[in-house]
Structures are given as structure tokens and as C-alpha cells.
Amino acid sequence: MEINKNTLMWAVIGILFLAVIFLAYKVIITEKAGTTGNAIDTAGWTANEVMNYEMHGTIPARVKGGASSASSGSGMVGGC
Numbered sequence: 001m002e003i004n005k006n007t008l009m010w011a012v013i014g015i016l017f018l019a020v021i022f023l024a025y026k027v028i029i030t031e032k033a034g035t036t037g038n039a040i041d042t043a044g045w046t047a048n049e050v051m052n053y054e055m056h057g058t059i060p061a062r063v064k065g066g067a068s069s070a071s072s073g074s075g076m077v078g079g080c
Contacts, residue, residue: 052058
């Protein structure tokens with residue numbers, strides 16, 4: 001039994017289409033959940049520290065608990 005190239009191409013397109021729909025669904029669900037539960041309190045930070053956090057994701061070393069939750073230990077949001 002030989003698989004036609006046209007059938008194989010449509011099967012790959014179908015799989016990619018389903019993957020895109022699934023990932024779009026995950027994004028929509030994540031946005032509805034919101035990110036307020038993971039917000040970091042920036043009260044008491046200098047304007048430079050806030051800018052570095054917003055632009056680069058770095059958390060000041062003097063902040064307790066924030067940097068230790070990063071998986072790589074680099075002090076950056078998401079462990080980048």
C-alpha cells in the first residue's frame with residue numbers, strides 16, 4: 001500500500017491546523033485566568049529597578065523570594 005504524496009501533505013496540514021487551534025485555545029484560557037496572582041510587588045523599588053524589571057525581567061538582588069523562584073537561579077523572570 002503506497003501513500004499518495006497529496007494525501008500525506010493534507011494529513012500534515014490537518015495536524016498543524018489542529019495544533020494551532022489547540023495552542024490558540026490555551027492562550028485564550030490563560031488570558032482569561034489573568035496574571036494578577038503572580039504579580040510582583042514593586043512598592044519601594046527605585047524607578048531604575050522598575051524599568052529593569054519591565055524591560056529585562058531582572059529582579060533586584062535585595063528582593064526576597066522573587067529571584068529564588070526562577071528555575072535557572074539567574075534572578076530573571078522565567079529563568080531566561
